[in-house]
Each structure stands twice: as structure tokens, then as C-alpha cells.
Amino acid sequence: MKRVLVAYGSTRGGTARLAAMIGEALTEAGLTAVVMPARDVMDLADVDAVIVAGALYANRWHRDARRFVRRHSSPLRALPVWLVSSGPLDDSATRGVIAPTRQVAKLIERVGARGHQTFGGSLATDARGFPASAMARTRAGDWSDVDHVRRWVATIAQQLVAAESR
Template identity: 50%
Template sequence: MTRIPNVLVAYGTKNGSTAEIADVIADALRGAGLRCEARPAGDVDEVAAYDAVVLGGAVYAGRWHRDAARFARRHRKALADRPVWLFSSGPLDPSAGERDIPPVRGAARAATRIDAREHITFGGCLTEGAKGFVARMILKQGRGGDFRDMDRIRAWAGGIAKEIDAERTSRP
């Protein structure tokens, strides 16, 4: 009997939207038969127990969330030994669903350093009660909203599950 792979979905978030995306990814991976947990990137001390990692970060003012970037730096050696996928969450418009949005510099740097298999950008979410001066200004200008496409997020996670399963079943 083959062991069920254990996957970590780590994330950096400011107002919780990226955490919700991470939870959707983790649920989809569990639904595909994998062991999975979603955790704030800043709370993860060790990745040795995980067979694969999905790392996500919110994008604010063109920067990937610092907890995601720090996680990638701190665990660089361990991440290089396992499959890793990256995601960003950020545009407050439908653009992420209309075209491929390249990673911001911090996410691109992380992808290169840890040899990530893929990076994807999902739409962001900014609603009333968001923390931060810039967030409040965006909301005041009427530019907030929820632009996350949960079906697209689940489909992406499904692709990850298929890759992990294919590797598991191809091993002797």
C-alpha cells in the first residue's frame, strides 16, 4: 500500500483573502485524496514532514506578502527537495481570470530560488473592514470587491493533485 502524500499550503495574508484561497486549495487537495493542511507561512517552522508545498502570498503595491517571501527564503534548501507551486492573490479587477499575470518580483525570485513548478495569479478581495491606510483608500474610491474565482482555484489545485498522484504511482 502506498503512503498518502502530505501537502502543506502555506500563505501570507493581510486581511484574510489569501488565507481563504489557501483553505479552498487545501480542501480541493483533501478531496483528491491527499493529506493536506493550510497554515500561515510565518507559523511554519519545518517543512520536512511534507511531500509537497503550495505557497501563496497576497500582493500589495506590487510586492508579494513578506511572510510568503520569508518562508521561501527560510526553507529554500528543503523546498528544493520537493515539488512546490506558488500563487499570488491581488488584482482587484477581473484581469487574473482574463489573462496570465506574471509574478511580482518577490514571487518570481522565490520561484527561481526554489525551482517552483508553477506560479499563478488569482484575483484578490478587498472588502469593508480591511486593515491598512491604502486598503481603506481603495475602498473609499469604490475600487474594492471580491475578484476571486473559486472554481478556477479549485481547478488549479486539482491539477496539482493529479501531478502529485502521478508521481506517487510512477514510483516503484
């Protein structure tokens, strides 16, 4: 069975939850999912595909996600890879396709990623730190959408399973 690593960079837990959602959807699709913080991944041995999810803060992809891609770029180039960004605090990610930020686009190119997906983010009403606390006054909420995640994971699972049967 194909093993898919879901490595994530998250500051306030939203992207960690999204990564867990992706992991569950992969399992439902018949794949083996290993979900872990990007900074804890030592190597990519025994991994058949990788999804890297990073939170967006002021258009910058989470540092752990960036570092992960740079550190492992050589094995990543040889694997099917998808990058995930999280996420707008509105329904824009479910309404249409959101292009990767410039920084993420460069990393996509660097490892020859097969695709990129933006999912809705989340922000707690009691988020701490500036400017998050100020933003939370008007934009708090959870915009992650499990059906959106499942639909996207199904397209990936299809590609991986098709490759296996060839």
C-alpha cells in the same frame, strides 16, 4: 497519501481564505492538506509538496511568504513547490495568465518552483489603514473564484498522483 502544505502570508484575511479554498480542493482531489500561516511553519518534515500563497501589496509579495521561502529554501529545492499570488481586485486573474512579479519570479528561481498562479483577491468595503481604505471606496469586492482554484488544484493533484504511481 501525499501531504501538501499550504503556507500563506495574509494581512486582511483574503489570502488565508484562498489558502483554505486551495486546501479544500486538494482534499477533494484525494490529497492530505495542511493549511497554516507561513510564519507558524517550523519545518518541512513529513511534507511531500508545498504551495506558498502570498498577498500582493504594491507589487510586493507578503513578507511572511517571502521569509518562508527564504528560510526553507534548502528543503523546498528538494520538493515540488508552487507559488501563488493574491490578487487583483478585478477579473483579470480568471481571464488570463498573470506573470509573477519580479520579486516572486526570483523566489521561483531560488527554489526551482514548478509553477506560479495568480488568483483574484478581495478587499472589504470597510478596510482600515491607508491606502487600503481609500482603495476600498472604488475597488472593494471579492474576486476569489472557487472554480478557478479547483481547476488549478486539479492540475497539481494530477502531477502529484502521477509521481506517486511511478
